[in-house]
Amino acid sequence: GESVGLHLPTLSVQEGDNSIINCAYSNSASDYFIWYKQESGKGPQFIIDIRSNMDKRQGQRVTVLLNKTVKHLSLQIAATQPGDSAVYFCAENKGRNAGNMLTFGGGTRLMVKP
Amino acid sequence: DTEVTQTPKHLVMGMTNKKSLKCEQHMGHRAMYWYKQKAKKPPELMFVYSYEKLSINESVPSRFSPECPNSSLLNLHLHALQPEDSALYLCASSQSAGDYYNEQFFGPGTRLTVL
Numbered sequence: 435g436e437s438v439g440l441h442l443p444t445l446s447v448q449e450g451d452n453s454i455i456n457c458a459y460s461n462s463a464s465d466y467f468i469w470y471k472q473e474s475g476k477g478p479q480f481i482i483d484i485r486s487n488m489d490k491r492q493g494q495r496v497t498v499l500l501n502k503t504v505k506h507l508s509l510q511i512a513a514t515q516p517g518d519s520a521v522y523f524c525a526e527n528k529g530r531n532a533g534n535m536l537t538f539g540g541g542t543r544l545m546v547k548p
Numbered sequence: 549d550t551e552v553t554q555t556p557k558h559l560v561m562g563m564t565n566k567k568s569l570k571c572e573q574h575m576g577h578r579a580m581y582w583y584k585q586k587a588k589k590p591p592e593l594m595f596v597y598s599y600e601k602l603s604i605n606e607s608v609p610s611r612f613s614p615e616c617p618n619s620s621l622l623n624l625h626l627h628a629l630q631p632e633d634s635a636l637y638l639c640a641s642s643q644s645a646g647d648y649y650n651e652q653f654f655g656p657g658t659r660l661t662v663l
Contacts (some may be wrong), residue, residue: 442588466649477552477638477654478591481571525648533604534649538590 436476442521444543453511453546457524457539460505464526467538469498469509481509481522511544519546552655554639560661561628569658571622578620578647581652582614583638587627591638597622598645629662636660 447453459467467488470478478518484491484498491498497510507524525540552573561567571580579598583591596604597616611633613625622639636659640652 466652470654475656477656479641479654480651483651525590530646530648533596533646535593535596535604536652538592541588541590 442541442543447514449546449548451514453514453544454497455509455522455542456468457507459507459526461526465529466527467500468525469506470523471520478522514546515546517545517548552639552641552653554655554658556658562663565614566627569624569637571655572620573641574620577641577643578619579642581643582624585636585638596645631662634660634662
């Protein structure tokens with residue numbers, strides 16, 4: 435489900451199911467896209483990144499898909515576990531002309547039901 | 549050591565107080581960052597230090613004053629803050645800044661409350 439207003443968008447999944455978290459970005463010049471996981475009371479933790487000349491990259495249980503035509507990025511988590519519960523942020527690296535700074539997207543809360 | 553540490557974990561201060569946040573890394577990184585994160589929002593960049601020199605200030609009010617005493621340490625001095633400055637302050641580091649993308653490693657943050 436999704437909630438709007440002052441709350442983070444929330445994705446609720448059953449343990450063992452696959453999760454898909456989506457992100458739209460704005461800057462065509464961004465050269466890298468990164469997914470971070472932030473657990474309660476902790477700083478963001480790097481999950482996976484993808485360069486702009488790729489459309490798919492796989493890690494351990496995670497896959498990132500990049501669709502530059504529609505400026506869309508997604509994170510797929512296979513066999514979601516309770517430990518995956520967190521807020522997930524996408525970030526875009528603005529490229530050399532912008533000092534390679536990161537701009538974060540709004541975030542999605544993933545809740546895993548046991 | 550692949551960790552960024554921050555102290556204190558929590559800080560409560562009045563609007564007339566002066567306090568400092570500290571950040572440390574021993575990964576040999578030459579770029580360090582301060583971000584501000586309000587509740588339910590993404591981190592927002594405040595400052596970037598590259599080779600101990602301030603390279604980016606994202607129009608942050610002067611009541612926030614960063615300092616980089618050496619390549620491993622980053623401070624954020626706070627003075628005359630407002631209640632709306634209450635937030636999680638995150639420090640990050642990366643191998644370098646500016647020339648090419650490289651991964652930023654984040655600390656756990658300092659939760660600041662301004663009364």
